[in-house]
Amino acid sequence: FPAALCVARRQEFMSLKQGDRSVLDYSAEFSRLAEFCPHMVAQDSDRMFHFTQGLAAYIRIRMSGFPVTTYREALDRAIFIEMTQQQVSQEREASRQTSQSSHSRQQSRGRRSRG
Numbered sequence: 001f002p003a004a005l006c007v008a009r010r011q012e013f014m015s016l017k018q019g020d021r022s023v024l025d026y027s028a029e030f031s032r033l034a035e036f037c038p039h040m041v042a043q044d045s046d047r048m049f050h051f052t053q054g055l056a057a058y059i060r061i062r063m064s065g066f067p068v069t070t071y072r073e074a075l076d077r078a079i080f081i082e083m084t085q086q087q088v089s090q091e092r093e094a095s096r097q098t099s100q101s102s103h104s105r106q107q108s109r110g111r112r113s114r115g
Contacts, residue, residue: 001036009036018056023078026054047071052078058085 001009013033018026030051034041041047048071052060055078062081068074 006036009033010040013037013040013050017054018059023055023059023075023082027051027075030054044071045069048074051075 010033013030013036016026016030016033021029034047034050041050048068051071052063052074055063059078059081063074063077066077068077
């Protein structure tokens with residue numbers, strides 16, 4: 001690779017954050033960019049550290065109670081946390097929709113009985 005490309009990719013790696021990406025997408029980009037700076041991820045503990053630093057804050061917070069020792073453990077834990085959060089969000093949304101439709105039915109019944 002040209003030197004300028006390597007420098008640019010290293011800078012991307014250093015500033016890489018999960019952002020709106022899924023953990024899997026973030027992991028793929030992390031691995032792609034890590035190819036340009038193997039010295040920074042030569043040890044599994046270094047790889048794990050850099051990976052977890054870029055994760056979304058809610059994932060890092062939840063991981064803090066469960067120490068991991070390898071990159072693979074960190075990746076697996078992050079995926080599990082993300083999936084759990086998605087399930088919670090879906091359940092909340094379903095519950096909210098159910099309560100809204102129930103409230104709407106009660107209001108329409110009230111109007112009919114008054115009319």
